[in-house]
Amino acid sequence: MRNSPAGLLQLPPLSLYIHVPWCVEKCPYCDFNSHAMRGELPEQAYVAALLNDLRTDLNWVQGREIVSIFIGGGTPSLLSVNAIEQLLSGIRNTVALSHDCEITMEANPGTVEADKFAGFVKAGVNRLSIGVQSLQSEQLNLLGRIHDPQQAVRAAQLANKLPINSFNLDLMHGLPQQQLDGGLADLQQAIDLGAPHLSWYQLTLEPNTPFYRQPPALPDDDVLDAINEQGHQLLEQAGYQRYEISGYAKPGFECRHNLNYWTFGDYLGIGCGAHGKITLPEQQRIVRSVKITAPNSYLAASPNVRLNVHDVAKDEVAFEYFMNRARLRQPAPFAEFEQSTGLAISAIEPFLQQQQSNDTMILTADNWQMTDKGLNFFNQVIAPLAD
Incomplete structure (x- = not known):
């Protein structure tokens, strides 16, 4: 390792x-x-507030073009085509977009129709992310989803016919009462739908959710391990490459927005509860921001919607970098770490050497790279940097 x-x-x-x-x-x-939506959405007021929010953050652009946009939620496809058109038009009039800017919009199969999909694309969306989660009726019911398998299949078929760059299907495994055959059958059905990108991730019980308070019967560790291992093989055989922990893509169809997150790039976050991360080279600072969380409060406070802005402390920046970068399989140059964190690579040399000993990373003279074992034990890999 170089000094x-x-x-x-x-x-x-x-x-x-x-x-x-x-x-x-x-x-x-x-x-x-x-x-949960109650009554008519205040979409015109919300679009106006989003654009005010963006204008408030313009000082953080620092002369750059926007390389990707991700409209997430919630369920953005609940908004009308007209609202999305106004939003994207307002963004183009406020900041510069790169000529090949990736514009992704999340959509749920039960809340979209063919004409609405096409309208979103006409407004400028060039990538869709469809929240399928499962293709089994029983599992969808247990997950509280409002769509059925037929709607999920139809949404994927529609996306396949649209003049867009790519689309993603979100699919979960390790679902309540799921066994190996069911988990693999679900994944095979998703593969057969032909999405260039699949987000395939395990259900986790998060605090402050009904599932956490009253846990459903989840598969045991042996079943989970088998689904993970055999599912990974299914995806590779179908031509998908695992480029991050839960992201699989056909070559050239990786999500550019997520890649910017995981390579510790910058992002503006606008909207209720949106987070941002900005590098300020002249001040040698990295700042994180979060916006007001509750929709009514956000609308009432516009344009003063910043809830918090804080510096990433020097003793936390290495952990934050690896919490993102260690999700990816691609090699990470040592120079990237130094330019992204303001720290010398020597500051983390003992950590890297230990991970190489653990077979969770591969080191060369100029870079480090996660192994499959490292990706599978991601939380344990980065834990020492949090101490």
Whole structure:
């Protein structure tokens, strides 16, 4: 490993995250900032507030183009096509977008129709992320989802026919009462739908959710391990590459927005409860921001919606970097760590050497890279940096 002085922060690429907080119903496993819809959505007021929010954060752009936009939630597809068109038009009039800016929008199969999908694309969306979660009726009922398998299949088929760059299917495993055959059958059905990108992740019981307070009967560790191992093989045989912990993509279809997150890039966060991360090279600082969480409070406070802005402490920045970067399989140059954190690579040399001994990382003269074992034991890998 090379010796180097302390690094200097450099300006990374910039993305934009937009949070839409409403859902038809709140799922019992969900700990995101989402709220069951009651009555008509205040979409015109919310779009105006989002654009005011963006204008408030313009000083953090620092001359950069936006390389990706992600409209998440909640269920953004509850908004009308007109609202999404106004939002994206307002963004283009406020900040510069790269010529190939990836614009992703989350959608649920039960809340979209063919004409609405096409309308979102016409408004500028070029990537869809569809929350399928399962393709089995029983599992969808246990998860509190409002769509059925036929709607999920139809949504994927519609996405496949649209003039967009890519689409993703969100699929969970380790579901209540799920066994190996059921987990693999669910995954095979999703593969057969032809999505260029699959987010395949295990259900976890998050605090402050109904599932956490009253846990369902989940598969035991042996079943989970078997689903993970054999599911990974299924995906590889189908031509998907595991490029991050729960992200699988056909070559060239990785989610660019997520890649910017995981490589410790910058992002503006606008909307209720949205988080942002910004590098300020001239001040050698990294700051994180969060916006007001409750929709009514957010709307009432516009444009003064920043709830908190704080510096990432120097003794926490290495942990924050690895909490993101260690999700990826691709090699990470030592120079990237120094430019992203302002620290010398020598500051974490003992940590890297220990991970190499644990077979969770591979080290070369210029970079480090996670192994499959490291990805599978991600939390244990980064834990020493949190001490």
